Amino acid sequence: MSRIGIIAGTGGLPLALAQALPDAHVVAFEGASVAVPEDRLDRHRIEKLGGVFDALRAAGVSRVVMAGAMSRPALDPSALDPVMMALAPRILMAMQGGDDALLRLVITVFEEQGFAVVGAHELLPDLTAGDGLLAGPAPSDRARADIARGRDILAAIGPMDVGQGCVVAEGLCLGVETLQGTDAMLRFVGETPGSLRGTRRGVLVKRPKPGQDLRVDMPAIGPATVEAAAAAGLDGIAIQSGAVLLIDRAELLSMVEARGLFLLAEPA
Template identity: 40%
Template structure:
């Protein structure tokens, strides 16, 4: 039986819509999902008790999906079942995003759960390689993609983001802890021309069972407002929500969408 630990954003709802059997939907306090209704809430200070509850309910698999902020631990609220996990939790909160997720996955696996990725439980979240839009990338775009891959490789080493914007082989923006939307909004205020692309892919050594990059129709809208000519995603490495709408929005706004093999 599957438990979905849902965060914010549309991804949890998209996963549930693709499953034949509804999972047990859970959420951490302060990160209540809007796309699904959580049946089981927990505090990080009670993580040990939460895992015991999952076991009692017959849960064998866990999937994490949606955005989750980093909580602050209240030492006075930690229950007895969670005390043994405190060193791992402290290390996770002090690590980068990928390191933190690896630590959380380790806790789940040590507790006897199989951790599944969103794309494991809902394979249709991923798109195959190709360019499904009317507009196709040109030679300059292909050069920008190569530069974008180099930039993301450097970002991966520092564990700081999963996307960048490139124009004329120059990085005009890189994602940080505020995310892709913030980066694209910042680009809207730059008076330095049009063209270029958004390049998005997982980090080089990322554990793909959590925090896989995701786009949806709003991403296309924001890329167009930022003056970009297209979006390039690693095929099989980026979740695309509302895929038909994403393609239709790109066609309407005159952008290309390129699912490029890694």
């Protein structure tokens, strides 16, 4: 059985994977803040991507998983290795688009180098949710209507590669996730003036874009998401079953209960 390579970014997922896969070879880029203990990390400069491929091959890796968020690199052009020099035009092109374009390129490049790219949810199915109410009280009819509207909004904006989340409160859209991520959107929602929001609570809807490749940039929620949703005055969180990562699952679910929210998973 071949070794797994983990390309680790920020957030809780790389650590969860590294702990569940003790034999995996974990790569991180220099300067990235990664929760995996440093002695498990094989650090490389982003400019020396050829060295990453060599190191993975030398470690016997044939399948890789991208885990966690990676900020867009500020490349030092004078430090590019030949592999990155050859890739530069395609990277520049992809960086003009949204995150999807760049991540699709990353997958393509790993595949061109002979690696199979797999999703974290394929390696650890327990990372995602089955259908149904995972924690908290059953959503009200009002909340269910807000979830449906949130799904419609995400489906409409999905092809634009903007974000994977939104907040709807009694029919009103209070936030659409953009580059800054879910927690920033929830802070923004929490700052909505009372003169606009009234007593409306609302729901966070979080799902992949339609047709999104779940091997990269899979949506994720964790305990911090629940805290932020509660602080924003929401009633609950609705995700897509099998397609949203649950970070620190046990803590996440007990946080949902403790904050009196609901967490609902529905199929695509």
